Amino acid sequence: MSISENVKKILSDLPHGVNLEVAAKSRNYDEIEESILAGAKIIGENYVQEAEKVIPLIKEKVEWHFIGSVQENKINKMIRLFDMIETIGSVEIAKILSKKCETAGKIMKILIEVNSGLEPQKSGVMPEIVEDTVKEISKLPNLKIYGLMTMGPAFEAENLRPYFKLTKVLFDHIKSLNFENVKMDILSMGMSDSYLVAIEEGANLVRIGTKIFGPRNYSR
Numbered sequence: 001m002s003i004s005e006n007v008k009k010i011l012s013d014l015p016h017g018v019n020l021e022v023a024a025k026s027r028n029y030d031e032i033e034e035s036i037l038a039g040a041k042i043i044g045e046n047y048v049q050e051a052e053k054v055i056p057l058i059k060e061k062v063e064w065h066f067i068g069s070v071q072e073n074k075i076n077k078m079i080r081l082f083d084m085i086e087t088i089g090s091v092e093i094a095k096i097l098s099k100k101c102e103t104a105g106k107i108m109k110i111l112i113e114v115n116s117g118l119e120p121q122k123s124g125v126m127p128e129i130v131e132d133t134v135k136e137i138s139k140l141p142n143l144k145i146y147g148l149m150t151m152g153p154a155f156e157a158e159n160l161r162p163y164f165k166l167t168k169v170l171f172d173h174i175k176s177l178n179f180e181n182v183k184m185d186i187l188s189m190g191m192s193d194s195y196l197v198a199i200e201e202g203a204n205l206v207r208i209g210t211k212i213f214g215p216r217n218y219s220r
């Protein structure tokens with residue numbers, strides 16, 4: 001099936017209220033454009049270097065989300081390119097981002113990335129400090145928290161279920177606290193192999209690459 005057919009099929013199959021984010025890393029302009037013409041409204045990029053080549057070429061109005069690891073020396077470019085950063089994993093990086101957004105005169109939408117697998121080598125906030133982290137970051141003037149994102153360990157779909165469940169519990173808990181300047185609207189979980197399980201566990205934004213474009217030439 002073509003990129004266009006894949007996008008249309010996924011869009012028509014997603015339950016009401018669940019949004020598709022096209023995970024576009026390693027894909028070129030033509031591929032991304034085809035996904036947009038088929039109805040994709042949110043595009044996720046992992047690398048600033050790739051994003052800055054393609055974003056200026058796309059004329060359609062779509063939302064650009066950053067889903068890679070946030071590097072301090074790329075933040076100014078990220079502020080210019082992206083509408084949302086899904087991978088904020090510490091108060092420290094949030095403070096730096098907020099400062100730079102202030103200089104740029106922008107309020108950046110963010111998600112807090114949860115390290116739901118408790119993996120020390122991976123990014124994201126450990127579950128037991130997510131509440132405090134959200135509270136701290138919510139005080140920063142130039143960021144606005146819209147929800148949570150998680151990857152989970154590199155397991156097959158069914159084995160990811162507990163990590164999605166945990167992230168949903170945190171999401172609901174933080175939502176119930178009604179922190180000022182926090183909107184718990186978006187729960188970004190699930191990729192090509194796992195999005196159906198993620199949706200069952202409460203995801204309302206799924207990040208899909210391979211199932212739309214086919215296998216990548218590199219895997220990162």
Ligand SMILES: *Cc1c(COP(=O)(O)O)cnc(C)c1O
Pocket residue numbers: 023025046067068151190191192193207208209210211220
């Ligand atoms: C690559 C990537 C995806 C999509 O992965 P696929 O298996 O290709 O669907 C989703 N989220 C993040 C953060 C990614 O880096």
